[in-house]
Amino acid sequence: MSLNIWHPFTQHGLGEPIPEIARAEGAALYQADGTKIIDAISSWWVQTHGHCHPTIIAAIQEQSAKLDQIIFAGWTHEPARELAEGLSDFLPKSLAHIFFSDSGSTAVEVALKMALGYWHNRGDARQKILVMEHSYHGDTIGAMSVGARGVFNQAYAPLLFDVGTIAFPEAGAEQATLDQLEAFCRDSDSPPAALIVEPLILGAGGMKIYSPAILAQMASICRAYDVLFIADEVMTGWGRTGSVFACEQADVEPDILCMAKGLTGGVIPLAVTAAKDAIYQSHLSEDRARMFFHSSSFTANPIACAAANANLGIWREEPVQQRINGIIASHREFSNELKRKPNISGLRQCGTILAFEIDDGAGDYMSDLYMSDLGPLLLGFFRDHNILLRPLGNTVYLMPPYCISRGDLNTVYAVIEEAIDHFRGC
């Protein structure tokens, strides 16, 4: 007898089919019988260059035969050193220190602990974390605490810490968000330790987009009041928004930057939290009580670091930006088609990410995000058409790997149009 496998974000009580994938290549997933499924969301936003990129796979194979794992507390290895050197070409020079972990959630936990450690070690009692409405930063307790509250974390509410929440800067109401941020920063009774945001686009919270100008202004308010600015680039990093990191578009150098997913090309788990010198220096001492108290067993796993080094090599040697630009242009063309559809709204694009809502007759889409009855129907529709798309309720979004062919993109677009027409009047 086999044990039951409990899948993430899956209501097994609904008896949803769980298809099995046997192999993958580029933007395609294949079932054992040869059925091809186009991966239009990069397998939960992780894949950047496509599945089983030969350079990354070769690096993993080579490294795993040489050094598989070594404790990283008090020890180091060449793939980690190489990655530290390589990442300096991709990050602002001010982010001079990197700390490894294993997932987006842990990168965020590390960022929050660095921020609190910074203030604690300086003898300042700042503890409050500011967050943006509708944010998602992961599913561990700290990451959930700084994310939106809702049905998905209601049961765990007693474990979550309090935060200060600024409104999402909706078009036309941006100033109110900035004023709110400034009011929090000015509060001398409870001065904030840090603000954490997803730059330019909020992912799981509904693919909600705001402008680089607002990102820049939020960063500058934080700087003015000595509040640490944390950029969670777990989704946006590695090209999704059109630049390697979203912060580049706003000319923002955050105090702390979190990355994961695309760091290894999305092949194997690895995360980095990069920090400015002041944050590192606040932990640097001859006093062991001031060290950064964080670790996990697989911190900087050599195989994962080798995969990340291969990813950097692909960025340097292959026309990655050109591929990204191709997707951006082709989404734009498709958007023009979509504008003709009467039953969609909120059409928006941020780099390689395209999103919109299909009218489900339920009104304000944010109120039914995830819980919209249309969500599972759309999921099933796309699955039946051999497309991996996983709408957030009635919010459909595309986030393909950069290697996707024009032909595959067109297939995805056609199925999306079919879905919009199919569910018209729902």
Ligand code: PLP
């Ligand atoms: N932060 C953001 C912005 C994310 O989109 C995600 C995951 O989607 C996370 C953090 C959590 O990453 P992980 O699922 O690797 O823990």
